[in-house]
Every structure is written in C-alpha cells, then in structure tokens.
Amino acid sequence: PLTESTLPSPSFQGLAKNSSQGECLKSGSLPEDSSMQNKAWYAGSCDRRTAEAALLRFNKDSAYMVRRSSGHGWNQPYTLVVLYKNRVYNIPIRYLESSHQYTLGKDGKSHEELFDNISSIIQSYMERPLVLIDGTTFAKEQTCLLFPVKP
Secondary structure, eight states, X not given: OOOGGGSSSOOSOOEXXXXXXXXXXXXXXXXXXXXXXXXTTBOTTOOHHHHHHHHHHHOOTTEEEEEEOSSSOTTSOEEEEEEETTEEEEEEEEEETTTXXXXXXXXXXXXXXXXXXXXHHHHHHHHSOEEEEOTXXXXXXXXXXXXXOOO
16 A cells, blocks of 8 residues: 555655644655645645634635645645635645546545646646635635745
C-alpha cells in the first residue's frame, strides 16, 4: 500500500502547527508535492482553524489556500479551503493510488475529474468555476479561485 512517505515528488520543507497557538511552524517531517513549494496559495500543515481565520481576515470572496489535511492519511493528503459569501469551505483533495492522480471532494462520486498535481487543480479552477456545496444544507454555490492567501 501507498504510504504518506511515498506520495509523488516528496520534499521536506513542510510546516507543522503549534497546537497551543494555532500557528504554522517550519518542520522537516512532511513530504509535499514539489509543484506546490513556494506557491502563494500553499499553507503547509496549518490547522483548519488557522486556515479559516486567515481567509476570514482577508475577507474577499474567492480567496483560497491549500493546506495539508490532518488525520486523513495518504489518500486525502490535502484540503482546498475557499472563502465565499462569508462562509469557509474545506474541500478534500484525494490521492487516487490506481492512477497516481488527485481529485476534489469526497469519495463515491459517479464522475471525478482527475489532475496530475495540486497546481493543476488550482490552475483549472482559476479559469472556471468550482462548485461549492454546503455540508449542512447541500446548497450549491460557484466561484473561481481568485485570491491566494497564506496564514
């Protein structure tokens, strides 16, 4: 089975959260997709609370970042976090071992668009709308990714 340490293009310039303060600190222990290093939208291993707070402070619709997922293992290594209409959406980015590609959203969808890397996902949704689904009401919104944010 694929483990976190065998994800494509590992590097060791990750970030780890300081749980007592909800901050992001440099760490050498987390592999990352090399296409994301130094991207304006990549937040490393910031926790959910820190990522959401940064987007709410930025306070512009279509602001976004990608952070490492916590506790989901190799098959959901990242989360796309998007602010739209004063609501923060956390969208899983899943890794598909069978094709060595990434896709957005929860498992079990009938159609999944596949991407070779995380940067391709971001580029795609900068150019066309991403569907955002409210996890409680299932209401749908659409927005392009416009404003990269780092915590």
